[in-house]
Amino acid sequence: NAGVMQNPRHLVRRRGQEARLRCSPMKGHSHVYWYRQLPEEGLKFMVYLQKENIIDESGMPKERFSAEFPKEGPSILRIQQVVRGDSAAYFCASSPGVDEKLFFGSGTQLSVL
């Protein structure tokens, strides 16, 4: 049973470009969470999705950031018009339900030049 798969592992973008981060949850998991982590800091909650629904996006910036989890395919975190401050590690996690135990992917390291 494959774990949570994130790609790409590393993503380099220039300011103003778009970044698309993908996350395939573990098989059987319908709950997906996105977290952002800056160096030497903790994990900051961004958004929680179930299939085709955004349940909680209270941690996501109102502009430029969006997330989806379509019926078919991976969850996508999309950052438009990236700025240097968006450089961070973005982790996706999944769970079978609202659960205290999350399974994390290896993350996408976004670098904005």
Next chain:
Amino acid sequence: GQSLEQPSEVTAVEGAIVQINCTYQTSGFYGLSWYQQHDGGAPTFLSYNALDGLEETGRFSSFLSRSDSYGYLLLQELQMKDSASYFCAVPTTDKLIFGTGTRLQVFP
């Protein structure tokens, strides 16, 4: 809102015992989780305490006191591979909120 406080760094030698504390303030409380993260790696689940007391899993134990809004992770017989960051976390109704993290460095 929720806040969780942890020491930023702890150091110890191989074979020793170390305790990483976590104090929390939450509007609702369901339990306390612990996660381990090696540099460049994914966070991985270690333990969860829903009730007061000590939960033991091999060399790692986790403790919770709901009345004191306090918990800790206890690591025994430390090994070099235990060098990592450790995060406490509390579940809310729909997400997991993480503490600031404690970086553990184990020396030979």
